[in-house]
Amino acid sequence: MGTLERKQRLKEEVRCRILEASWQIVQEEGWHALSMRKIADAIEYTAPIIYGYFENKEAILxxxxxxxxxxxxxxxxxxxxxxxxxxxxxxxxxxxxxxxxxxxxxxxxxxxxxxxxxxxxxxxxxxxxxxxxxxxxxxxxxxxxxxxxxxxxxxxxxxxxxxxxxxxxxxxxxxxxxxxxxxxxxxxxxxxxxxxxxxxxxxx
Missing domain, CATH: 1.10.357.10 (Tetracycline Repressor, domain 2)
Incomplete structure:
Protein backbone atom coordinates (compact mmCIF):
# COMPACT_ATOMS: atom_id res chain seq x y z
CA MET A 1 0.00 0.00 0.00
CA GLY A 2 1.40 3.39 -1.02
CA THR A 3 1.65 6.52 1.11
CA LEU A 4 -1.43 8.09 -0.50
CA GLU A 5 -3.54 4.99 0.15
CA ARG A 6 -2.40 4.84 3.80
CA LYS A 7 -3.28 8.50 4.32
CA GLN A 8 -6.69 7.98 2.76
CA ARG A 9 -7.37 4.92 4.90
CA LEU A 10 -6.30 6.76 8.05
CA LYS A 11 -8.55 9.68 7.14
CA GLU A 12 -11.50 7.35 6.66
CA GLU A 13 -10.76 5.60 9.96
CA VAL A 14 -10.77 8.92 11.83
CA ARG A 15 -14.01 9.93 10.11
CA CYS A 16 -15.62 6.65 11.19
CA ARG A 17 -14.36 7.15 14.76
CA ILE A 18 -15.94 10.60 14.83
CA LEU A 19 -19.29 9.20 13.73
CA GLU A 20 -19.06 6.26 16.13
CA ALA A 21 -18.23 8.58 19.03
CA SER A 22 -21.11 10.87 18.06
CA TRP A 23 -23.51 7.96 18.02
CA GLN A 24 -22.24 6.70 21.39
CA ILE A 25 -22.81 10.11 22.97
CA VAL A 26 -26.33 10.22 21.55
CA GLN A 27 -27.12 6.71 22.82
CA GLU A 28 -25.89 7.53 26.32
CA GLU A 29 -26.93 11.15 26.74
CA GLY A 30 -29.35 12.10 23.96
CA TRP A 31 -29.12 14.39 20.95
CA HIS A 32 -29.05 17.53 23.07
CA ALA A 33 -25.69 16.47 24.55
CA LEU A 34 -23.86 16.21 21.23
CA SER A 35 -21.16 18.82 20.63
CA MET A 36 -17.94 19.04 18.65
CA ARG A 37 -15.90 19.41 21.83
CA LYS A 38 -17.50 16.38 23.44
CA ILE A 39 -16.83 14.33 20.31
CA ALA A 40 -13.18 15.47 20.32
CA ASP A 41 -12.80 14.49 23.97
CA ALA A 42 -14.31 11.06 23.29
CA ILE A 43 -11.73 10.18 20.63
CA GLU A 44 -8.91 12.14 22.30
CA TYR A 45 -8.48 14.65 19.52
CA THR A 46 -8.66 18.43 19.60
CA ALA A 47 -11.84 20.12 18.36
CA PRO A 48 -10.07 21.79 15.37
CA ILE A 49 -9.20 18.33 14.02
CA ILE A 50 -12.88 17.35 14.13
CA TYR A 51 -13.71 20.45 12.09
CA GLY A 52 -11.23 19.22 9.50
CA TYR A 53 -13.57 16.29 8.83
CA PHE A 54 -16.97 17.88 9.43
CA GLU A 55 -17.72 21.57 8.98
CA ASN A 56 -20.00 21.68 12.02
CA LYS A 57 -22.30 19.58 14.16
CA GLU A 58 -25.04 19.82 11.53
CA ALA A 59 -22.76 18.04 9.03
CA ILE A 60 -22.37 15.16 11.49
CA LEU A 61 -26.12 15.09 12.07
Missing amino acids: KELTCQGFRILSAKVREARAKHDDPALQLEAMWMAYWDFAFEHQAYYQLMYGVDVDCCQLEASIRDAEKTTDLLDESLAKLIAESKNPHEDPCRRFYTFWAVVHGLISLNIVRKGTLSLDVNRSILKDALRAIIIDIKGCKAE
Whole structure:
Protein backbone atom coordinates (compact mmCIF):
# COMPACT_ATOMS: atom_id res chain seq x y z
CA MET A 1 0.00 0.00 0.00
CA GLY A 2 1.40 3.39 -1.02
CA THR A 3 1.65 6.52 1.11
CA LEU A 4 -1.43 8.09 -0.50
CA GLU A 5 -3.54 4.99 0.15
CA ARG A 6 -2.40 4.84 3.80
CA LYS A 7 -3.28 8.50 4.32
CA GLN A 8 -6.69 7.98 2.76
CA ARG A 9 -7.37 4.92 4.90
CA LEU A 10 -6.30 6.76 8.05
CA LYS A 11 -8.55 9.68 7.14
CA GLU A 12 -11.50 7.35 6.66
CA GLU A 13 -10.76 5.60 9.96
CA VAL A 14 -10.77 8.92 11.83
CA ARG A 15 -14.01 9.93 10.11
CA CYS A 16 -15.62 6.65 11.19
CA ARG A 17 -14.36 7.15 14.76
CA ILE A 18 -15.94 10.60 14.83
CA LEU A 19 -19.29 9.20 13.73
CA GLU A 20 -19.06 6.26 16.13
CA ALA A 21 -18.23 8.58 19.03
CA SER A 22 -21.11 10.87 18.06
CA TRP A 23 -23.51 7.96 18.02
CA GLN A 24 -22.24 6.70 21.39
CA ILE A 25 -22.81 10.11 22.97
CA VAL A 26 -26.33 10.22 21.55
CA GLN A 27 -27.12 6.71 22.82
CA GLU A 28 -25.89 7.53 26.32
CA GLU A 29 -26.93 11.15 26.74
CA GLY A 30 -29.35 12.10 23.96
CA TRP A 31 -29.12 14.39 20.95
CA HIS A 32 -29.05 17.53 23.07
CA ALA A 33 -25.69 16.47 24.55
CA LEU A 34 -23.86 16.21 21.23
CA SER A 35 -21.16 18.82 20.63
CA MET A 36 -17.94 19.04 18.65
CA ARG A 37 -15.90 19.41 21.83
CA LYS A 38 -17.50 16.38 23.44
CA ILE A 39 -16.83 14.33 20.31
CA ALA A 40 -13.18 15.47 20.32
CA ASP A 41 -12.80 14.49 23.97
CA ALA A 42 -14.31 11.06 23.29
CA ILE A 43 -11.73 10.18 20.63
CA GLU A 44 -8.91 12.14 22.30
CA TYR A 45 -8.48 14.65 19.52
CA THR A 46 -8.66 18.43 19.60
CA ALA A 47 -11.84 20.12 18.36
CA PRO A 48 -10.07 21.79 15.37
CA ILE A 49 -9.20 18.33 14.02
CA ILE A 50 -12.88 17.35 14.13
CA TYR A 51 -13.71 20.45 12.09
CA GLY A 52 -11.23 19.22 9.50
CA TYR A 53 -13.57 16.29 8.83
CA PHE A 54 -16.97 17.88 9.43
CA GLU A 55 -17.72 21.57 8.98
CA ASN A 56 -20.00 21.68 12.02
CA LYS A 57 -22.30 19.58 14.16
CA GLU A 58 -25.04 19.82 11.53
CA ALA A 59 -22.76 18.04 9.03
CA ILE A 60 -22.37 15.16 11.49
CA LEU A 61 -26.12 15.09 12.07
CA LYS A 62 -26.71 14.95 8.33
CA GLU A 63 -24.36 11.98 7.93
CA LEU A 64 -26.06 10.16 10.81
CA THR A 65 -29.43 10.99 9.27
CA CYS A 66 -28.28 9.43 5.99
CA GLN A 67 -27.22 6.32 7.88
CA GLY A 68 -30.68 6.10 9.42
CA PHE A 69 -32.44 6.40 6.09
CA ARG A 70 -30.22 3.72 4.57
CA ILE A 71 -31.18 1.32 7.36
CA LEU A 72 -34.86 2.21 6.98
CA SER A 73 -34.77 1.79 3.20
CA ALA A 74 -33.18 -1.66 3.54
CA LYS A 75 -35.84 -2.80 6.01
CA VAL A 76 -38.70 -1.49 3.87
CA ARG A 77 -37.23 -3.11 0.75
CA GLU A 78 -36.84 -6.42 2.60
CA ALA A 79 -40.47 -6.28 3.77
CA ARG A 80 -41.75 -5.59 0.25
CA ALA A 81 -39.78 -8.50 -1.22
CA LYS A 82 -41.78 -10.97 0.87
CA HIS A 83 -45.04 -10.27 -1.01
CA ASP A 84 -46.28 -9.94 -4.58
CA ASP A 85 -49.67 -8.41 -3.77
CA PRO A 86 -49.31 -4.60 -3.52
CA ALA A 87 -51.81 -4.49 -0.64
CA LEU A 88 -49.72 -6.92 1.38
CA GLN A 89 -46.57 -5.09 0.35
CA LEU A 90 -47.91 -1.80 1.66
CA GLU A 91 -48.98 -3.26 4.98
CA ALA A 92 -45.64 -5.04 5.41
CA MET A 93 -43.62 -1.95 4.45
CA TRP A 94 -45.46 0.38 6.79
CA MET A 95 -45.13 -2.16 9.60
CA ALA A 96 -41.39 -2.34 8.87
CA TYR A 97 -41.34 1.47 9.07
CA TRP A 98 -43.05 1.24 12.47
CA ASP A 99 -40.61 -1.40 13.73
CA PHE A 100 -37.65 0.68 12.59
CA ALA A 101 -38.92 3.67 14.56
CA PHE A 102 -38.72 1.76 17.83
CA GLU A 103 -35.74 -0.47 17.10
CA HIS A 104 -33.75 2.61 16.07
CA GLN A 105 -35.59 5.35 17.96
CA ALA A 106 -32.65 7.75 18.18
CA TYR A 107 -32.23 7.60 14.41
CA TYR A 108 -35.96 8.09 13.83
CA GLN A 109 -36.11 11.11 16.11
CA LEU A 110 -33.24 12.74 14.25
CA MET A 111 -34.55 11.82 10.79
CA TYR A 112 -37.99 13.31 11.39
CA GLY A 113 -37.34 15.83 14.16
CA VAL A 114 -39.50 14.04 16.74
CA ASP A 115 -38.91 15.54 20.19
CA VAL A 116 -35.43 16.61 19.06
CA ASP A 117 -34.15 20.19 19.02
CA CYS A 118 -32.05 20.12 15.85
CA CYS A 119 -32.17 21.31 12.27
CA GLN A 120 -34.53 19.66 9.79
CA LEU A 121 -32.42 17.68 7.33
CA GLU A 122 -34.82 15.13 5.88
CA ALA A 123 -36.02 17.16 2.89
CA SER A 124 -32.53 17.54 1.41
CA ILE A 125 -31.43 13.91 1.71
CA ARG A 126 -31.68 11.59 -1.28
CA ASP A 127 -31.62 8.54 0.99
CA ALA A 128 -34.99 9.67 2.36
CA GLU A 129 -36.49 9.53 -1.12
CA LYS A 130 -35.50 5.88 -1.61
CA THR A 131 -37.93 4.73 1.08
CA THR A 132 -40.67 6.94 -0.32
CA ASP A 133 -40.05 5.56 -3.82
CA LEU A 134 -40.53 1.98 -2.59
CA LEU A 135 -43.82 2.85 -0.92
CA ASP A 136 -44.99 4.88 -3.93
CA GLU A 137 -44.37 1.99 -6.33
CA SER A 138 -46.60 -0.43 -4.41
CA LEU A 139 -49.22 2.26 -3.83
CA ALA A 140 -49.34 3.01 -7.56
CA LYS A 141 -49.92 -0.69 -8.31
CA LEU A 142 -52.69 -0.93 -5.72
CA ILE A 143 -54.45 2.14 -7.13
CA ALA A 144 -54.09 0.85 -10.70
CA GLU A 145 -55.94 -2.32 -9.67
CA SER A 146 -58.65 -0.46 -7.73
CA LYS A 147 -62.11 0.65 -8.84
CA ASN A 148 -60.74 4.16 -9.33
CA PRO A 149 -57.34 3.93 -11.06
CA HIS A 150 -57.28 7.73 -11.31
CA GLU A 151 -57.19 8.13 -7.52
CA ASP A 152 -54.63 10.71 -6.34
CA PRO A 153 -51.63 8.68 -5.06
CA CYS A 154 -50.15 11.68 -3.25
CA ARG A 155 -53.25 12.08 -1.09
CA ARG A 156 -53.27 8.38 -0.28
CA PHE A 157 -49.55 8.34 0.55
CA TYR A 158 -49.95 11.17 3.02
CA THR A 159 -52.97 9.45 4.55
CA PHE A 160 -50.77 6.43 5.27
CA TRP A 161 -47.89 8.54 6.50
CA ALA A 162 -50.04 10.74 8.72
CA VAL A 163 -51.42 7.68 10.50
CA VAL A 164 -48.10 5.85 10.89
CA HIS A 165 -45.88 8.82 11.73
CA GLY A 166 -48.55 10.32 13.96
CA LEU A 167 -48.89 7.14 16.01
CA ILE A 168 -45.11 6.75 16.25
CA SER A 169 -44.70 10.36 17.40
CA LEU A 170 -47.39 9.96 20.06
CA ASN A 171 -45.65 6.87 21.39
CA ILE A 172 -42.28 8.60 21.54
CA VAL A 173 -43.53 11.80 23.14
CA ARG A 174 -46.09 10.11 25.43
CA LYS A 175 -44.28 6.87 26.08
CA GLY A 176 -46.15 4.24 28.08
CA THR A 177 -49.69 5.48 27.42
CA LEU A 178 -50.45 2.23 25.59
CA SER A 179 -48.26 -0.83 25.09
CA LEU A 180 -46.46 -1.20 21.77
CA ASP A 181 -48.41 -4.40 21.11
CA VAL A 182 -51.71 -2.54 21.42
CA ASN A 183 -50.38 0.23 19.20
CA ARG A 184 -49.26 -2.29 16.58
CA SER A 185 -52.81 -3.66 16.52
CA ILE A 186 -54.21 -0.16 16.14
CA LEU A 187 -51.78 0.51 13.31
CA LYS A 188 -52.63 -2.72 11.48
CA ASP A 189 -56.35 -1.93 11.72
CA ALA A 190 -55.74 1.56 10.34
CA LEU A 191 -53.53 0.36 7.47
CA ARG A 192 -56.01 -2.31 6.44
CA ALA A 193 -58.88 0.18 6.55
CA ILE A 194 -57.01 2.55 4.22
CA ILE A 195 -56.11 -0.30 1.86
CA ILE A 196 -59.71 -1.55 1.77
CA ASP A 197 -60.89 1.98 1.06
CA ILE A 198 -58.44 2.31 -1.84
CA LYS A 199 -59.47 -1.04 -3.31
CA GLY A 200 -63.15 -0.21 -3.19
CA CYS A 201 -62.90 3.48 -3.95
CA LYS A 202 -65.24 4.59 -6.73
CA ALA A 203 -64.66 7.66 -8.86
CA GLU A 204 -66.55 10.65 -7.53
